[in-house]
Amino acid sequence: MKIQQAVIGILILLFGLTPLAVAGEVVHLPEMEVTAKKEVSAEGNVKLISIKEEATPVTSSLPDVLDKVSGLDIQTRSIMTPKSSQVKIRGLDERRSLIMMDGRPLNGTGVMGGQFVDWSVLSLQNIEDVAVGKGAFSAKYGNTLGGTINLIPIEPEEKPSLNAAVGYKRYDTFSTSVAGSVKTGNLGSFISGGYQKTGGHLRNSSAEKKDFSGRFSYDLGDTGKLTSSVRYTNGDFNMPVGNEPGQAGFDPSYPSSIGSYLIGPGIKFPTGDTHGDNSFYTKERVELDLGLEMDWSGFSSQAKIYFNNEDREDTIYSYNQEEVVLKREAVPDRSWGWVARTEKNISEHLVGMGLDGNYQGYGGTDNTYVRTGYFASAVSDGVDDWDATRWHGLYLDDTWSFSQRLELYAGLRYENYFGDRRVDQVTGYNAAGKPAGFETVEAKFDEDALLPKLGLVFRPGSEIALHGRVARATRFPDNPAFYWYYGGYRPEVDPNSDVVRKDLTYEDAMEYEAGVTYTGLPGLTLKLNCYVYQVDDYIRWIFGYAPSRVVYNIDRVNFRGVEIDIQKQIANGFSGFANLTWQETEKEGDVLDGSNALSDELSELPEFKANFGIKYQGENGWEAKATLRWVDNRQVPYLSSGSSEEGTPLGQTVTLKNMEEFTVVDLLVKYPLPKTLGKGYITAGVENLFDENYEEEYGFPNPGQTVFLGLEFSY
DSSP states (O other), X not given: OOHHHHHHHHHIIIIIXXXXXXXXXXXXXXXXXXXXXXXXXXXXXXXXXEHHHXXXXXXXXTHHHHTXXXXXXXXXXXXXXXXXXXXXXXXXXXXXXXXXXXXXXXXXXXXXXXXSSOGGGOOSTTEEEEEEEESSOOTTOOSOXXXXXXXXEOOOOSSOEEEEEEEEETTTEEEEEEEEEEEETXXXXXXXXXXXXXXXXXXXXXXXXXXXXXXXXXXXXXXEEEEEEEEEEEEEEEOOXXXXXXXXXXXXXXXXXXXXXXXXXXXXXXXXXXXXTXXXXXXXXXXXXEEEEEEETTEEEEEEEEEEEEEEEEEEEBTTTOSEEEEEEEEEEEEEEEEEEEEEEETTEEEEEEEEEEEEEEOOEEEEEEOTTTSSSOOOOOOOEEEEXXXXXXXXXXXXXXXXXXXXXXXXXXXXXXXXXXXXXXXXXXXXXXXXXXXXXXXXXXXXXEXXXXXXXXXXXXXXXXXXEEEEEEEOOOHHHHHHHHTTOOOOOOTTSOOOOOOOOOEEEEEEEXXXXXXXSTTEEEEEEEEEEEEEEEEEEEETSTTSEEEEEEEEEEEEEEEEEEEEEOSTXXXXXXXXXXXXXXXXXXXXXTTOSSOSSOTTSOSEEEXXXXXXXXXXXXXXXXXXXXXXXXXXXXXXXXXXXXXXXXXXEEEEEEEOOEEEEEEEEEEEOOGGGOEEEEEEEEESTTOOOOEEETTEEOOOOXXXXXXXXXX
16 A cells, blocks of 8 residues: 555545535534643643553553554564564664653663563553653653653552453464452552463464562552552563575474574574574563652652562573573563652642652573583573663753643753673684684763753644644663673774764754644544654664674764644544654764665664554444554665674675565454343454565564454453
């Protein structure tokens, strides 16, 4: 589908259906309480997504709920398969975006094969809504360029309740969950548990997950409440195996894919071998929160301390020999932090302030079994680094309702980042381009930044709001970038360019946004947002580049985009939505592509994306929904082998591999259960209705046509 066709389809869907549905009669639309004032604030736009409305009993993970949001790019590998860089906000992934649970960061260290955010372990049954904030325009949140995704938990209810769901879909994918809420006196509890399993659609991509969560609150009368929560996940995840035509052992019953063993540190297999079938890992993750909410003397305050711990066991099989060659234990994430915020209304001002700290660390690896004679060199254990990096921030902001027509926002944030660790630095390479020696060095990083934020909303009428925002934002090097760069894994400078490599530094951005929200027609909400982000010293990763990866700064990457969102109550139970996103990037000063001969952009991002859908709500509560998602073609950097005479990384060349555009159509029907059976729904539908062959990430085809059936009920 071409972009012109997508735009025409959007317009026909949302405006053309109105006269068709009501031909020859006057339509009386229901009263709508949506106003331009409620849709936009000077601090920033936030898109609120209801899990109850958007998820089904067979929804595999949270990214499946976010894939229709304008400005977001979603990349998955297989059903329930963990991976990094799965959700991007305006082209900026979890490295550069802040993912939170109830206002506290979930972002982990991203080392030892762990993800910065492992979406596969985030259960949906304890989440009420998801708030997506684009851009770093609020002073409340630090160390982010892309924005925020805040998961809003379900709170204990006054009346006892019980909810359960079960579902099944293609690829032997099964899920079930149960949740209950009760409140006795001052004590409230919400407890949930779930189980998911899948055979996966790629070779060796089955997965199984069990989870439990509890959220507890104790009311302190009129002054506030104490809160605590625990989230636990235990999962077994198989590692997708390469399965390409011409490859020894190719299995045509699975799609062609390149495979990934998902975990780290990297494994130096003998030449011609890699991980094989039955390779898997087991992960346990625990997240603990303790909070206090207080309302006193006009101040509304929250304070929270949190802790993350993740343990993993790896079992690696040889592809060629079909037997276990390595078992090990790892601790990819052991981080903790705290958040404290308060705000108060003073005349026409809402004044806020706060501070936060985040401390990221991890354990090493412990090899519990190594097959004798298999590896060419000794397999060593990794070392612990419990306090690898830490950052602190504090802010002060003010939202000033100058009049009913004008609202101003001003914020100032201070950030400090510190890293201090010992690193094994490469001292030379052999003829094959592999590290030939190491020395232990002290690597330190100590930086701070002052970040002003400004926003304005002008409402010339009750049906229209104009806004503009500007902010400085920073993102400090994450733990893997910090380690590998100072370990010597950085590119040599192209001698044919004028680019000079500089020491690794933090990303420093100026972000600008302007837009309009219009609600002047019955049942219509129209939003237009334009943005420009200028990111200096953008940190680039390329895996596979000799000796194993490289990390470096690009002088400047510019992000530009336009987002159009439309929501329309049509008539007679029909409603629709549509959005269109255009985005482009431009880079300057790339030491691996100094003349921009390869590409002058971050080519892995699509230029256009569009989503639209229509929903019908029947009188007895049943509903039907059809959605369409279209993503433009993309090109991704790909490594070609080779080595220079000195065996340095200059021997590698980067080419671009094309990923075709795709269109995916989904159907969903929900029908209420008979009242004698309680309150609930039977859910049925089809994902990828037309069996589109497409990829969100290069080398990993997505599932084909998938029929599903689910049941959910509550008491």
